[in-house]
Amino acid sequence: MIYQFIPQLYYNTIGQHPPIMTIRDGDTVITTTVDARGWDNNGESAATGGNPMTGPFYVEEAMPGDTLAVKFESITPNRDWAWTTNMLAPAVIEPYVAASLPASDIVRWTVDVSQGVAYLKEPSPGLAELKLPLRPFLGCFGVAPSNGQFISTATSGEYGGNMDYKGLVAGTTVYFPVSSKGALFYLGDGHALQGDGEIIGTGLEISMDVRFTVSVQKGKKIGWPRGENDTHWFCIGNARPLDQALQHATTEMYRLLQEDFDLMSSEASLLLGQAVEYEIANMFNPAYSVVCKLPKSVLSQLYREKRVQ
Amino acid sequence: MIYQFIPQLYYNTIGQHPPIMTIRDGDTVITTTVDARGWDNNGESAATGGNPMTGPFYVEEAMPGDTLAVKFESITPNRDWAWTTNMLAPAVIEPYVAASLPASDIVRWTVDVSQGVAYLKEPSPGLAELKLPLRPFLGCFGVAPSNGQFISTATSGEYGGNMDYKGLVAGTTVYFPVSSKGALFYLGDGHALQGDGEIIGTGLEISMDVRFTVSVQKGKKIGWPRGENDTHWFCIGNARPLDQALQHATTEMYRLLQEDFDLMSSEASLLLGQAVEYEIANMFNPAYSVVCKLPKSVLSQLYREKRVQ
Amino acid sequence: MIYQFIPQLYYNTIGQHPPIMTIRDGDTVITTTVDARGWDNNGESAATGGNPMTGPFYVEEAMPGDTLAVKFESITPNRDWAWTTNMLAPAVIEPYVAASLPASDIVRWTVDVSQGVAYLKEPSPGLAELKLPLRPFLGCFGVAPSNGQFISTATSGEYGGNMDYKGLVAGTTVYFPVSSKGALFYLGDGHALQGDGEIIGTGLEISMDVRFTVSVQKGKKIGWPRGENDTHWFCIGNARPLDQALQHATTEMYRLLQEDFDLMSSEASLLLGQAVEYEIANMFNPAYSVVCKLPKSVLSQLYREKRVQ
Amino acid sequence: MIYQFIPQLYYNTIGQHPPIMTIRDGDTVITTTVDARGWDNNGESAATGGNPMTGPFYVEEAMPGDTLAVKFESITPNRDWAWTTNMLAPAVIEPYVAASLPASDIVRWTVDVSQGVAYLKEPSPGLAELKLPLRPFLGCFGVAPSNGQFISTATSGEYGGNMDYKGLVAGTTVYFPVSSKGALFYLGDGHALQGDGEIIGTGLEISMDVRFTVSVQKGKKIGWPRGENDTHWFCIGNARPLDQALQHATTEMYRLLQEDFDLMSSEASLLLGQAVEYEIANMFNPAYSVVCKLPKSVLSQLYREKRVQ
Numbered sequence A, B, C, D: 001m002i003y004q005f006i007p008q009l010y011y012n013t014i015g016q017h018p019p020i021m022t023i024r025d026g027d028t029v030i031t032t033t034v035d036a037r038g039w040d041n042n043g044e045s046a047a048t049g050g051n052p053m054t055g056p057f058y059v060e061e062a063m064p065g066d067t068l069a070v071k072f073e074s075i076t077p078n079r080d081w082a083w084t085t086n087m088l089a090p091a092v093i094e095p096y097v098a099a100s101l102p103a104s105d106i107v108r109w110t111v112d113v114s115q116g117v118a119y120l121k122e123p124s125p126g127l128a129e130l131k132l133p134l135r136p137f138l139g140c141f142g143v144a145p146s147n148g149q150f151i152s153t154a155t156s157g158e159y160g161g162n163m164d165y166k167g168l169v170a171g172t173t174v175y176f177p178v179s180s181k182g183a184l185f186y187l188g189d190g191h192a193l194q195g196d197g198e199i200i201g202t203g204l205e206i207s208m209d210v211r212f213t214v215s216v217q218k219g220k221k222i223g224w225p226r227g228e229n230d231t232h233w234f235c236i237g238n239a240r241p242l243d244q245a246l247q248h249a250t251t252e253m254y255r256l257l258q259e260d261f262d263l264m265s266s267e268a269s270l271l272l273g274q275a276v277e278y279e280i281a282n283m284f285n286p287a288y289s290v291v292c293k294l295p296k297s298v299l300s301q302l303y304r305e306k307r308v309q
Helices: A242-261 A265-275 A304-308 B242-261 B265-275 B304-308 C242-261 C265-275 C304-308 D242-261 D265-275 D304-308
Strands: A002-005 A021-023 A028-033 A054-059 A067-077 A081-085 A106-112 A117-120 A137-143 A160-162 A173-177 A185-191 A208-217 A226-228 A232-239 A277-282 A288-295 B002-005 B021-023 B028-033 B054-059 B067-077 B081-085 B106-112 B117-120 B137-143 B160-162 B173-177 B185-191 B208-217 B226-228 B232-239 B277-282 B288-295 C002-005 C021-023 C028-033 C054-059 C067-077 C081-085 C106-112 C117-120 C137-143 C160-162 C173-177 C185-191 C208-217 C226-228 C232-239 C277-282 C288-295 D002-005 D021-023 D028-033 D054-059 D067-077 D081-085 D106-112 D117-120 D137-143 D160-162 D173-177 D185-191 D208-217 D226-228 D232-239 D277-282 D288-295
Touching (some): A002 A021, A028 A054, A028 A185, A067 A137, A067 A185, A137 A173, A185 A208, A232 A242, A242 A265, A242 B242, A265 A288, A277 B277, B185 B208, B242 B265, B242 B277, B242 B288, C054 C208, C137 C173, C232 C242, C242 C265, C242 C277, C242 D242, C265 C288, C277 D277, D054 D208, D137 D173, D185 D208, D232 D242, D242 D288
Parallel strands (some): B021 B054, D021 D054
Antiparallel strands (some): A028 A208, A067 A173, A067 A208, A081 A106, A137 A185, A226 A232, B028 B208, B137 B160, B137 B185, B226 B232, C028 C208, C054 C185, C137 C185, C173 C226, C226 C232, C277 C288, D067 D208, D173 D226, D232 D288
16 A cells, blocks of 8 residues: 655654554555754744654554564655754864864755755855755654653664664665564654764755655564665664764674574674774764665675575 | 885884885885784794884985875785684674674685685685675874884874774875874785774785885874875874764864865865765774765865965 | 652653652652562562662652752661672673673672671672671662653663662752653662672662652752762763763763852862762663762852852 | 982883883882973973973883882972863863863962962962862873883873872872883872862872882782772773773773682672772873772671682
């Protein structure tokens, strides 16, 4: 089934709120998200700021201990402007330099979806010619966290949340560990593009049209969000500091290699040691996010006989 | 001038040791390095282990406060095998999983320079078909550190050292802040290839033939190693934990944008926020290394009139 | 008023659960808490493990933006045994040593309240003579967090929670920032004694009789838990890593000195620089806790005329 | 033997500099140190700033693998004033607050040794009545580091160095792992008093008269500085971030309990878990310092029969 859903209310926590729609394994949803401050496609305030979420979607088959897969088929800005801050976050700069930075302002960008580019509306001379390619993704999405918690959409954890990973573009499938009946999937916080680390605290914040399809992997137990695109498998760890976020991401990939590719400790270590790639997704939110990746071109070389068992 | 230098002794600290050769701005050196344990191209022990260095090369024009540029023209394995460890470092894994890992062993890889690939000499079944493309670089190189220090080649700092950054392949130019007369350039610790983070504690450790050319930028003052290749400018920060390494790298790039591209704080912030890329070079050594990168395709869009002044 | 409250149900999250009792500024409550696994004074399972909380108590006058003061008049173990784990947490030991530690077991201690000591029930020879003085406190207590969140009692934040600070003994007054109507105060997770850092992951876990009195400071806005005993004022920061927990605690103390003692930046800095004391409360929970303290003997020397204004 | 030594030159690195005096196990030295900027007892510049060291003293019997014990018999300020900075270091404050702090100035304190107190020479009103008790100690001392390194006196490591631990007062014995022939002991950077963490970047910086006695423990191998006073045994870990410094300190104490008190893993863990105390020595230098302590009143309860074996 393909559903169209027009949100009327938005949540600023991810938890066991009453579902706004029930869907089933294999269903597709076409919906919209407002931006991080709650501004919609018309630039009007539709929700309270702080990453208001569309959802939750209750997925009929999903039970605690399962995995929910969400394939993003399209993520498209639905207005022609975005906003960002304009000053580096203190956490990414040496303390004595951070102390010298001016206060941050909000600036506006033109987002030209047909040309696939964004540029500052009123650039200062140094950036007058700057045009950056669009790479739209959602900064915050996930499922209800464990133990009945309701957690602010400012942060993230095993359940997903505000990971702000620029790699989560259309074409990507993301996997979440399910902790509550129906999984309760939320989404929002669209970015038209963003650098690594979200180091000024925002991407190009914008409202989005989104199309996604869910599926449930019964009895498949994972620890942290995993994902897959044409070229890579990846795992996301969310924590502070970066060291710990990286530990979660690497541990999840190590488990993926053991469980899904039947590798021993030494095999997984040798492979990761020489082929792993990392991305720093965000170093701004209460939990930082680090992504541990392996190329499918490498994974495809793993001993087949074992994998088909 | 092009010099050929055959090392006879090697140092395990970087500091103001007596120079083994004096060269000048523009000179090229062809030399060799032994591997991290001191084994040479014949697989014989030529030096005491712990990243023994070829050098130091005294660069005539270099004075404290200058920048030394080193362009690597070639870095080529000069034997047909390399070694690695085979177990993830505890620092990159969740503590309770780290506690369950077996002890690490040394394993050997075949390095086929003509085919440009490496593979395990005696793979267990899971990795029997694995072939990885070579990407040779030097793990440890740099200039004498400040204040007359002599620092172990296990670690790194503003002066370079054991950064283990897989991006430092042939074709790259690296810039170092000069702290002592003659700069005193050292090099060694070749890796035939390596993943991000050096997360098993080694790349494919191997001896190398190296060709490099030095130049001196008089009066150009930088804070941390910078580098340049066909596609990017980058800055390297070395410290623990990852957060601090990233802070140094980002601060150095912020200065580069201000000094070399005349950007204001807000311009540098807007650009970095939406276009920065990070790499985790190593998360194993006493100082971790993080690389902050900007694409030349983006930098080339910066307002020209300012830059040519 | 003095109320006696016998809990029937316990919560494993801190949030806006329905109050179990409404009290007013100045009221005193006499109640009990079960231990971290939910075992009560009879050693029977009375609640689901993971720091089950007694409460929440709704404090009539408390509104968002106020401060809730809780004075602990007595915290007394109400059974004669406690349990602990018996192995150091990996986070407090060098990684390669952590990897060599045996798995942790649960061991029992005798708690002799009349003698004021605890000792192992079945000690191995090395600890056969060990008797440690009791110092009972509550590991986890606080008020509903901001933004309608419900957060697991495993962790902590601005609202308090699982701070496991051994200094929070009877005689201490703790101050919390109120985020929801009625504050909603919870308490539990008694420890008969504990070392700094809770570095084996438990104190002497035990059920307690507790007596406390609440008061509301209308319009007094604080950022993190503060506290006071006969000798010190202190502030608690909860975060990972230790560096960040310490930053929160120090910042809160810096604000306390500015707001409650009228000090300028330089005065607060000079005082803290030469008189501050830190305690590491826990380095085990998802958020670590660091305590920033100043002796009342020093604070009493601050310029009086300013303070009485 | 008791030697008097009047320093003529000072070093700003700790390493294998030529000894200024040879002494033997059991010998006592009476000497002086200049302050962190090189100012002596007359307030005159006697050395280049950055913790200039008196020494090195060559201890005849000390060989790599031994332990050098240094008992401080007296540490006494030898002038009547000290200096400090006056602003919190950015590392100890939340980043957005740190960015709002004014720049730091140098201020002078009167040091009255006969009364045992210090107070600001020109206090602003808020601190007009402040008098703090003296507690003189040396901020930086240690032995030549391993592998022939020469390391700046700004930082610290296994060999000691700039630990700035306020507990290292007269009456304390400190133990260092010896890495080079003669150990090569250095000392300097006196503080008349200091708070935990050295959080404004200085203690009360002052020149000192020092009397110490050395002894050599042949074949006793330790990993990090250890110490002992009337009430405690302690171990010091030096690293960034705090988490890692604490790991080194705890690991060294764990080894001390195993080696010197014959405890098993579980016994050492149980003891540390319920009796450990931590101090944050410095959170300012390139390496932070954390101290792991155990009371002698607890250690004296350990099973004797095992200990006397």
